[in-house]
Amino acid sequence: MADDQTIRTAETAEARRLFEVQHRASRAERVPDAALRRDRLARLRSVVAGQEAAFARAISDDFGVRSRTETELLEIVPTLNAIKYARRKLGGWMKPERRHVSATFQPARAWVRWEPLGVIGIISPWNYPLQLAISPLVDAIAAGNRAMVKPSELTPAFSDLLKRLIAERFDEVELAVVTGGVEVGQYFASLPFDHLLFTGSTAVGRKVYQAAAANLTPVTLELGGKSPAIVCPDYALDKAAKSIAFGKFVNAGQTCIAPDYVLVPRGREEAFAQALMAQVRASYPTLGGNDDYSGVISPRHRERLERAVAEAKEAGARVLVHEDEAGKAEGKVGPTLVLGAPENVLFLTEEIFGPVLPIVPYDGLDQAIDFVNRRDRPLALYCFSRDRRQHDRVLDATLSGGVTLNGTLLHVAQESLPFGGVGPSGIGAYHGREGFRRFSHARAVHKVGFVNVFEKIGPPWGGMAKRFGRMLAK
Structure with a gap:
């Protein structure tokens, strides 16, 4: 039988392999259309819908006992509602957003494109293992990203079930689950994701933030504190x-x-x-x-x-x-x-x-x-x-x-x-439109019209440029 160190090495190697597969794909096929995003959300829904009893049993096994009704009302129902909401709102969220162009730069147009970041890492906790793994996934997928999820080692029955159900419905190039203990989680946080979301304690959140900083990976931290x-x-x-x-x-x-x-x-x-x-x-x-x-x-x-x-x-x-x-x-x-x-x-x-x-x-x-x-x-x-x-x-x-x-x-x-903390209780927020934008890049686009005034007046800078500059300064 393989020893623990061999198993951990294999798990971290698998996490790296999955990341590289998704990273390459995210650069080759950058912006999935609305139809593909809705299809992925529908498949994500099928991970949960129809599997309610299996998830409730697995989570109860991990807790020793956990009310099925609590799992249904506090995890399954909010998760399915989030998927439904995202599918309904997705078209509006994806539309480019027109922005103002001042008279100085006319004629021209400007807009913002909401584009996928690439590969999103999600480290989810044990206390609401289903909802806090799937809810950020909804937003990441709606925004057009690929994603990897690392559930808590304290919920092994749930984690194994989630991994199996997602593997049955998604190619690993789209979405994958990584399981393992604390060392695997630490390695996961060190991967150069395009964005990393962590939900858990403030103490562990600080370590995740430090690991992500080495790659300049932007993070969303959902922590806690004295509410x-x-x-x-x-x-x-x-x-x-x-x-x-x-x-x-x-x-x-x-x-x-x-x-x-x-x-x-x-x-x-x-x-x-x-x-x-x-x-x-x-x-x-x-x-x-x-x-x-x-x-x-x-x-x-x-x-x-x-x-x-x-x-x-x-x-x-x-x-x-x-x-x-x-x-x-x-x-x-x-x-x-x-x-x-x-x-x-x-x-x-x-x-x-x-x-x-x-x-x-x-x-x-x-x-x-x-x-x-x-x-x-x-x-x-x-x-x-x-x-x-x-x-x-x-x-x-x-x-x-x-x-x-x-x-x-x-x-x-x-x-x-939006759902998120402030200061020691968290960084950033997600859910709905805020989640879509959290996992998107707001790409600025400026389109020059039939004439570019700045190119007309120089260089070399002459009298017209100087007069134009003085006029703008006023």
Whole structure:
């Protein structure tokens, strides 16, 4: 049997071979027409449509348990919607865009052509393995590119299924999946793609950025961070609790845009915690044997969460947990609320990425806004208020990748809205038209009319040129 090093060497060699095949093809056949792009999108749809049960089983196997309904609603449906949206809008996106030509350069025409970059690399994460692999693929294919996908090594069942289904429907010169461990992923990031998209943690994103920089490869980084939820004094606590419980505990909190902490008016944190825990118990009466509540992806991730809870307790925080022994045996971490934690504990300094939610009191909305702004800019922000002025005040005073008002998560499901972070939560955005343009080159074209004034006046530069120059300078 081949040793691990031999396998890794073979996997990286295969990644290089696939890249070179696609790179050559992208230079030889540069701009596919709309019909071919729609055909590729239709084939991509067939990778998912009709395979829903197989994907749900594979993802559940990787997680230990993962609700089929969650996979359908949060991964399969958004993916199919994205493909449908792109196919419908593609003709308009591809049209050259007329641009203004100033009187100085008339007669002339100018326009922008949206042209494919070439070969796109996509490194997708484990938490939503289907949606976060296919969604950027939709935009890359719509823009006329070829693409390679490297799924996470933490979802081997899903990755193998995706690789097989794509290989059945696409020639490797169009689209290919590369599997393997961390070393293969590192090598993948070092390939000289025409654009590289990475979704994952900020720490790994920094390494991907460094690897891409060696080739001057442009990148889109979809990271995470401390996404806040602000509950304003005028908003009903039970309504906010229902929305936040959904956004936080779906997929056991393993969602990059999940609320990472909640800011509530001081004196109401206990009432909010009780309302939230009531909603949790209604949604997940038991954890053991309950396929509606997902497992945490690996023992290492569970141990990290357990250490952080212990740290918060030692620092004086009060912890409320909804759990049972059967759930623990299945690799589940119960929904956990943390009250009264000091600001320096792990849960308030690093992204949690699990079903643990700190509740932080504030005195006045300005203090809540300051609490958000003293941290890195988040990928998502949630604000609950019946007063539009309160919404506007929070929006004007903060900056985040995206926002849902009076709800959670839903902005990411809108194909008409860009999805992306800002600063440490990400670089660049995609989805829909923004995704098409993210993976396109805006090629400037200027067509000279029947006369070129600049050629008429020189050189050699004479009196007419000097007068013309003085006139333009005014």
